[in-house]
Amino acid sequence: MHFDEQKPLDIVLNDLFEQYSKHVADVSKITNALLEKAVINAQEDIVNDHIAFRTLGVPHLGIQSFEKIFLAYGYQRRDHYYFEAKKLDAYWYAPPAAHYPRIFVSELQVEALSEEAQQIIHRYTDDITSDPVLELDLADGAAVAAFLQRPLWSLPTANDYERLLQESEYAAWVIYNRYYLNHYTISIHELKDGYNTLEEFNAFLENIGIKLNSSGGKIKTSADGLLRQSSTVSALYDATFADDRILQIAGSYVEFAERLPLPKFQHLGKEELQPAHRREGFEANNADKIFESTYTQQINKK
Numbered sequence: 001m002h003f004d005e006q007k008p009l010d011i012v013l014n015d016l017f018e019q020y021s022k023h024v025a026d027v028s029k030i031t032n033a034l035l036e037k038a039v040i041n042a043q044e045d046i047v048n049d050h051i052a053f054r055t056l057g058v059p060h061l062g063i064q065s066f067e068k069i070f071l072a073y074g075y076q077r078r079d080h081y082y083f084e085a086k087k088l089d090a091y092w093y094a095p096p097a098a099h100y101p102r103i104f105v106s107e108l109q110v111e112a113l114s115e116e117a118q119q120i121i122h123r124y125t126d127d128i129t130s131d132p133v134l135e136l137d138l139a140d141g142a143a144v145a146a147f148l149q150r151p152l153w154s155l156p157t158a159n160d161y162e163r164l165l166q167e168s169e170y171a172a173w174v175i176y177n178r179y180y181l182n183h184y185t186i187s188i189h190e191l192k193d194g195y196n197t198l199e200e201f202n203a204f205l206e207n208i209g210i211k212l213n214s215s216g217g218k219i220k221t222s223a224d225g226l227l228r229q230s231s232t233v234s235a236l237y238d239a240t241f242a243d244d245r246i247l248q249i250a251g252s253y254v255e256f257a258e259r260l261p262l263p264k265f266q267h268l269g270k271e272e273l274q275p276a277h278r279r280e281g282f283e284a285n286n287a288d289k290i291f292e293s294t295y296t297q298q299i300n301k302k
């Protein structure tokens with residue numbers, strides 16, 4: 001790249017987090033409780049394990065378009081994940097420096113949906129006849145930040161949203177929420193004793209009235225036992241649709257990740273353990289359940 005990637009990346013990540021924390025009340029609720037209990041001294045003390053985005057697999061959009069932003073900023077594409085029942089693909093991206101979050105980007109396999117659902121999606125996206133990321137000046141962090149908040153297609157009707165929701169909760173989420181930050185993720189193992197296991201942290205969250213995603217159990221654990229994740233359930237928001245109907249729909253959520261040391265580093269003391277000694281990447285079976293943090297069934301459960 002011909003520019004210093006770090007500066008636009010900082011602008012983009014800061015703006016994404018600012019918009020996200022304005023909309024997702026659980027973000028400040030959790031931060032404030034951690035401050036009150038002196039677990040942290042400032043929001044900046046929280047290590048952000050990763051952020052996530054959702055995309056639609058249609059011409060000119062999807063992962064191949066979206067990833068160009070973060071590849072330009074020095075991110076590297078890593079493992080692929082496939083979610084058969086949800087009809088999703090995903091990749092994770094390793095950051096250009098350790099203090100930046102990983103990124104998880106998923107994409108809906110639109111052509112695997114029913115004819116009717118495909119037609120609904122294409123009604124909105126067919127106006128996009130070239131890759132919008134190619135028209136962006138990626139060196140201009142403010143322009144990229146604005147792009148990530150800007151609608152690429154027209155506001156859906158409530159009927160279209162409801163029809164998509166019946167078939168794919170993910171499709172309905174993206175058609176309304178677009179590239180909004182889907183979640184940020186608190187690194188639990190970086191917190192102080194009493195809060196740095198997922199059991200302890202989930203108990204702290206439930207004590208302050210946070211509702212957790214229980215799909216597959218509140219703690220999702222990778223096959224090797226080393227990546228443990230939990231997440232909140234999205235709140236419902238009043239959303240105004242193109243036909244002026246207002247529906248309560250899912251927005252974004254917060255995730256929590258505990259990465260344990262790899263076997264060959266498990267003898268290291270707490271002071272010696274570095275992030276690089278811990279389990280990397282993601283886990284398809286965990287992710288499959290975490291997607292449901294925006295699903296009606298999780299949101300409506302008591």
Ligand code: OOG
Nearest residue numbers: 052182282286287290291
């Ligand atoms: C992403 C769900 C998967 C993870 O960490 O495995 C995920 C989404 O809800 O879009 O975040």
Ligand code: NI
Nearest residue numbers: 052104185255
């Ligand atoms: Ni995640």
